[in-house]
Amino acid sequence: MSGYKTIFQTISAAAEALVKDDGYYGNYGGSFIPEILVPAFAEIKEHFAAIKQDEAFWQEYCSLLADYSGRPTPLTYADRLTDYFGRAKIYIKREDLNHTGAHKLNNALGQVLLAKKMGKTRVIAETGAGQHGVATATAAAKLGLTATIYMGREDMERQYSNVFWMKRLGAEVIAVDYGSRTLKDAINEALRDWVSSFETTHYVLGTASGAHPFPAIVSYFQAVIGIEAKEQILRAEGRLPSRVYACVGGGSNALGVFQAFYPHEDVGLVGVEAGGQGRESGRHAARIAYGEGKAGVAQGFKTLFLQNNDGQMKDTYSLAAGLDYVGVSPILADLSERGRVRFTAATDTEVVEALEMIMKTEGLIPALESTHAFAGAFNDITESSGSDIFIINMSGRGDKDIFNVAEGLQDDEWKAFIRRKARQFENTAR
Amino acid sequence: MMNGKHLSGEKPGSSKIRLAEQITGGPSGKPIQIMTHQILGYPDFDTNYEMIRLFQESGARFVELQLPFSEPIADGPVFLHANQASLASGTTTKQCLEFAERVVTDFPGLSFLFMTYYNVVIQYGIEDFVKACAAIGIQGLIVPDAYPEESQEFMEACRQNGVEPILIVTPYTSSERLAYLSAATGGFLYCAARKGVTGTKTSFGRETEAFITRVRSIARTPVAVGFGIQSDQDVRFLEGKCDIAIIGTQLLTVLEQEGLSGVKRFLKTIIPA
Numbered sequence: 285m286s287g288y289k290t291i292f293q294t295i296s297a298a299a300e301a302l303v304k305d306d307g308y309y310g311n312y313g314g315s316f317i318p319e320i321l322v323p324a325f326a327e328i329k330e331h332f333a334a335i336k337q338d339e340a341f342w343q344e345y346c347s348l349l350a351d352y353s354g355r356p357t358p359l360t361y362a363d364r365l366t367d368y369f370g371r372a373k374i375y376i377k378r379e380d381l382n383h384t385g386a387h388k389l390n391n392a393l394g395q396v397l398l399a400k401k402m403g404k405t406r407v408i409a410e411t412g413a414g415q416h417g418v419a420t421a422t423a424a425a426k427l428g429l430t431a432t433i434y435m436g437r438e439d440m441e442r443q444y445s446n447v448f449w450m451k452r453l454g455a456e457v458i459a460v461d462y463g464s465r466t467l468k469d470a471i472n473e474a475l476r477d478w479v480s481s482f483e484t485t486h487y488v489l490g491t492a493s494g495a496h497p498f499p500a501i502v503s504y505f506q507a508v509i510g511i512e513a514k515e516q517i518l519r520a521e522g523r524l525p526s527r528v529y530a531c532v533g534g535g536s537n538a539l540g541v542f543q544a545f546y547p548h549e550d551v552g553l554v555g556v557e558a559g560g561q562g563r564e565s566g567r568h569a570a571r572i573a574y575g576e577g578k579a580g581v582a583q584g585f586k587t588l589f590l591q592n593n594d595g596q597m598k599d600t601y602s603l604a605a606g607l608d609y610v611g612v613s614p615i616l617a618d619l620s621e622r623g624r625v626r627f628t629a630a631t632d633t634e635v636v637e638a639l640e641m642i643m644k645t646e647g648l649i650p651a652l653e654s655t656h657a658f659a660g661a662f663n664d665i666t667e668s669s670g671s672d673i674f675i676i677n678m679s680g681r682g683d684k685d686i687f688n689v690a691e692g693l694q695d696d697e698w699k700a701f702i703r704r705k706a707r708q709f710e711n712t713a714r
Numbered sequence: 715m716m717n718g719k720h721l722s723g724e725k726p727g728s729s730k731i732r733l734a735e736q737i738t739g740g741p742s743g744k745p746i747q748i749m750t751h752q753i754l755g756y757p758d759f760d761t762n763y764e765m766i767r768l769f770q771e772s773g774a775r776f777v778e779l780q781l782p783f784s785e786p787i788a789d790g791p792v793f794l795h796a797n798q799a800s801l802a803s804g805t806t807t808k809q810c811l812e813f814a815e816r817v818v819t820d821f822p823g824l825s826f827l828f829m830t831y832y833n834v835v836i837q838y839g840i841e842d843f844v845k846a847c848a849a850i851g852i853q854g855l856i857v858p859d860a861y862p863e864e865s866q867e868f869m870e871a872c873r874q875n876g877v878e879p880i881l882i883v884t885p886y887t888s889s890e891r892l893a894y895l896s897a898a899t900g901g902f903l904y905c906a907a908r909k910g911v912t913g914t915k916t917s918f919g920r921e922t923e924a925f926i927t928r929v930r931s932i933a934r935t936p937v938a939v940g941f942g943i944q945s946d947q948d949v950r951f952l953e954g955k956c957d958i959a960i961i962g963t964q965l966l967t968v969l970e971q972e973g974l975s976g977v978k979r980f981l982k983t984i985i986p987a
Contacts, residue, residue: 316832316865318788318858319882320909322891462798468785475787480910580833581859582785594807595837596784 291511292342298507298543299500302615307496310621311579312587312614315495321475324482325495331402332497336504341401348393349508352426353383355390357509359516359675364645369665372526372672377513377541379679380650384419386680387509387537392419392488394505396427399486406430406485410474412439412467412533413606413653414446415680416490421455423488431455434473438465439605445684464599467533468610471583491534492613495584499615506540513675514544526672527552527664530679531656532627533569533606535613537679542625552626555616556660558602559629569600569608572620573629577612587614603632603688604652606680630659636692638662639682651680652688733853733878733901736775736825737936737957746953748985749776749938751829751962755805756782756796757969759813764974765965770821772981776958778856779817781810781830788858790913792963807838811846818851827854827880835860835868844871854878854901862898872900880904885925889932896933902958903933906941913963916942918951926955946983 307313317325335341349355358381362374379387392409399407407429411417417433424431433450437459440447450457463469471494478487492502510528517525528545530538532555545551560568569590571577577588580595589611590598602608619625630638635652638659642648650658657676668674682689690698738744750769752762762779769777782800786793818826828847835843835857847855855877860868862881872879878900883892886909896903905926907916916922922939929937939952940960952959961984968980 314861314864316859316861319887319895320788320884320906323886323888462794463784472785472787476790476911479788482909578837580836582831582833583787584859589833591833591837593837595833596801 291346292339294511295342295504295507296336298511299504301547302539302543303500303503307500309499309614309618312585312617313496313499314586314614315584316581316586317495317584318479320479321482324478327402328486328501329497331398332501335398335401341397345394345397348397349390353389353393354381355508356512356516357381359513359520361520362646365642368641368645369662371665371670372668372674373521373670374661375517375520375525375673375675376646376648377509377675377677379509379537379677380648380654380681384415384422385683386415386419386651387506387540388416388419388490388680389422390508390540391490391502391505391536392416392423395486395488395501396420396423396429398501399429399488400427402486404429404484404486406432406481407488408432408434408474408477408481408485409488409490410467410470411435411446411490412470412609413604413651414439414443414450414684415606415651417450417455417457418446418453420488420490421450421453424455425453432477433457434460434470434477436460436465436467436469439467439470442605442688443684444687466600466605466608468583468597475583491536491609492539492615493534493583493585493587493609493611499585499613502536503539503543503615506536507543509537509540509677510542510544513541513677517673517675521673523673524548524551525675526668527554527661528675528677529554529556529657529661530677531556531607531653531660532612532616533558533609533653534611535616537677539613539615541675541677546624553619553624554660554664555620555625555627556656557627557629558600558604558607558656559631559634560601560603562631563629567601568629569602569610570629571610571612572617572627577617582611585614587611587617603635603692604656606651606653607656628660628663630656630663632692634659634663636689639689640693648678649682650678651682652685654679655682732876733825734936737902746949746956747775747958748773748949749778749827749940749958749960750774750965751778751780751960753780753782753793753796753800753966754810754813755800755803757799758803759809761969761974762813763817765969765977766817766821766824768974768978768981770823772978773985773987774824774981776825776827778827778829778960778962779810779814781807781828781834783831783834786831788911790911790963792913792966796966807834811850814852815850825853826851827856828852829856832857832860832865832868840868841871844868844875844877847877848875852877854880856880856882856904858882862895869898882906883929884909885921889928892929892932896929896935899935902936902938903929904960905929905937905939905956907939908941910941912941914942915944916948918948922951923955949984
């Protein structure tokens with residue numbers, strides 16, 4: 285990573301290969317916003333266009349990434365996993381080592397900086413698994429803005445440790461108690477806040493979805509993942525990978541790692557969605573892989589949504605709170621339609637199995653979300669050969685999932701510990 | 715999908731007269747007209763029907779029938795809950811259209827408009843939906859997330875089928891955009907009196923008045939004001955300033971707290987005999 289100016293140009297080159305100024309990606313994207321948000325979007329478009337040309341902005345952003353967030357994150361050769369399968373060489377992009385433990389901070393830092401440039405004093409965000417909420421709370425604390433985070437009640441129960449940290453980082457956390465009480469409902473509630481508060485407040489959307497220009501903004505601020513990975517694999521292997529795997533909820537980490545590889549058509553790009561309890565169960569969030577997503581307009585943009593015939597959104601399900609979004613990035617929906625990104629799904633069971641193996645063979649604890657990318661790669665690996673290279677984007681670390689994983693693995697010692705702890709709290713409360 | 719007799723036959727009631735011509739309130743000193751609102755299927759279609767009967771009896775002129783959507787981003791907590799409860803009880807687009815056909819026939823003193831979100835229209839089929847509205851005698855469509863620049867197919871279908879697309883403006887809409895929206899809207903311009911979602915009280919005062927004056931100076935269409943109208947004082951404030959006052963959330967709140975008889979009393983204060 286040589287010099288900020290070069291990085292900016294690289295980011296710009298990677299992102300501009302994909303993002304569109306008119307906000308349309310084939311049949312998807314656009315900006316279907318209520319009239320009240322027109323000035324807010326006009327302001328964001330104007331400032332985003334301005335920072336694209338603003339070297340000082342990118343200097344500040346890149347120096348935060350380097351000196352605060354700890355980038356570049358490594359690309360780790362997974363020699364023991366590679367040996368285990370005896371096929372493609374497996375490399376892991378380590379976004380878990382980014383500050384706050386996931387790729388989310390790349391975008392949060394960029395957007396909170398953008399908010400400051402726009403003169404906003406407050407940011408709001410939605411969060412699913414809580415990683416984007418923690419990242420936004422962190423960036424707001426670091427850059428001196430206040431933060432309010434919206435999170436579905438169901439997700440809060442699944443990811444309470446992240447709720448704890450968001451509050452400790454000074455953010456207000458508001459539980460969303462209606463609908464499926466997950467990510468889409470948190471987005472709706474953040475939008476409701478924003479229609480009243482846009483004069484002082486920027487909405488830090490966490491994923492490459494939503495109305496234009498959010499998919500473009502998030503793509504820009506996540507492009508660094510693929511830029512680093514490409515440089516690192518060329519250094520390690522002297523050639524590009526055969527395939528790049530990423531999990532797909534809204535699509536931010538996938539687009540982050542895919543963008544730099546997108547122009548290289550012989551690099552296969554694979555998005556892994558949440559198969560939940562499997563296609564037949566109806567309890568999943570695989571909009572593309574299971575072919576059930578239908579084009580529609582909701583939450584300000586057009587994409588493939590899991591919906592019924594009347595256009596009402598379906599309840600989605602995944603063990604991973606960060607993947608159960610009802611729609612998907614319009615950029616990814618288009619890339620899938622153009623055959624540039626292949627979509628597959630991993631079920632909860634496959635994910636828990638993959639996680640156990642990764643922990644024991646590589647000493648890594650990926651987030652349940654990121655483990656989907658691993659499980660997708662493991663499902664494909666028998667069709668690869670020793671001359672192939674797979675890069676798996678480990679978008680975040682799994683420490684946050686301790687409750688879910690312990691439950692998924694039916695860990696009796698952990699359950700006993702929780703009971704002891706609960707008794708202890710009860711006793712001190714008396 | 716529709717029962718065939720209205721598809722080709724005579725449209726019932728006032729729907730033969732174009733929407734704009736039915737708007738007789740306004741600054742000319744004539745009494746302000748009232749547009750009421752119902753979320754279809756909430757609490758149930760029977761109550762919707764009884765509410766609409768009260769609307770006609772009380773002298774309201776227009777009724778906004780909202781087809782529920784699972785992600786109603788422009789609605790506040792009261793309507794949000796009503797949208798989701800209606801869907802949870804199984805409300806479908808087809809049921810809403812059938813219900814609308816019934817009330818258009820049964821209440822000729824009222825003119826009906828639909829409010830919904832764009833995806834409901836898209837999944838029914840944009841052209842099919844607008845045609846179904848025309849066949850029933852629905853006169854206007856309020857679809858807050860059918861952003862007009864992005865929704866040409868919808869706007870065109872409305873024009874071709876004689877159903878008015880009602881566009882929304884806010885105090886934050888620039889004058890240039892106001893000119894564009896007032897040229898594109900059909901029937902009347904819907905002024906959201908403030909920022910935010912439906913259901914929060916608006917303090918009607920000098921700012922609202924300045925906003926309406928600005929709209930009036932640009933718009934060539936009649937002007938309706940909504941968002942946060944909760945009392946007869948609010949309506950009196952708007953009298954002589956705009957053509958139509960839109961009352962939504964407050965009707966539902968009164969229904970939930972005081973039942974149909976409460977709604978009857980409330981309507982009497984809003985619309986004096």
